[in-house]
Amino acid sequence: MEAISFENIRVNENIHSQLEAFNRIAELAISNGIANSKPAIVDGLLGREAESTTGFMDGFAIPHTKSSEIKKPSVIILKSTNGIEWNSLDGSPVRFIISLLVPEEDAGTTHLTLLSSLSRILIRSEVRDQLINASSASEIVEILSSVMKNT
Numbered sequence: 001m002e003a004i005s006f007e008n009i010r011v012n013e014n015i016h017s018q019l020e021a022f023n024r025i026a027e028l029a030i031s032n033g034i035a036n037s038k039p040a041i042v043d044g045l046l047g048r049e050a051e052s053t054t055g056f057m058d059g060f061a062i063p064h065t066k067s068s069e070i071k072k073p074s075v076i077i078l079k080s081t082n083g084i085e086w087n088s089l090d091g092s093p094v095r096f097i098i099s100l101l102v103p104e105e106d107a108g109t110t111h112l113t114l115l116s117s118l119s120r121i122l123i124r125s126e127v128r129d130q131l132i133n134a135s136s137a138s139e140i141v142e143i144l145s146s147v148m149k150n151t
Contacts, residue, residue: 004075009137011079025099040069055088064100
């Protein structure tokens with residue numbers, strides 16, 4: 001999955017709320033050259049969350065947004081040291097956030113392909129367990145690469 005790279009993954013993040021998570025995602029998007037506007041990213045993620053929760057299950061969330069302020073399709077991953085209230089489907093606090101950022105012009109195909117791929121991966125409990133126990137960006141990339149190869 002070429003949208004996933006080491007510099008877009010942070011483990012042991014001290015995040016306590018969705019808003020803090022969305023701000024951190026936007027900061028990484030700006031500093032890593034993914035997007036032009038922090039407010040556009042935060043507002044997009046908040047807007048999508050208002051439609052319905054992106055909290056998946058067992059501590060995972062897949063917040064996503066599309067915007068003309070996003071330069072290239074990217075995935076930003078945050079692993080929080082704290083459980084974050086997310087209104088998840090199973091009511092669990094979120095500790096592992098996989099955020100999809102997609103340029104407006106790629107919204108149809110790229111957005112849906114990435115979201116579908118990640119959803120299929122996260123349905124598997126052994127993959128969720130491996131990711132939640134991962135302690136480094138390289139371990140997370142290795143897990144996701146391995147799973148994507150075998151899917």
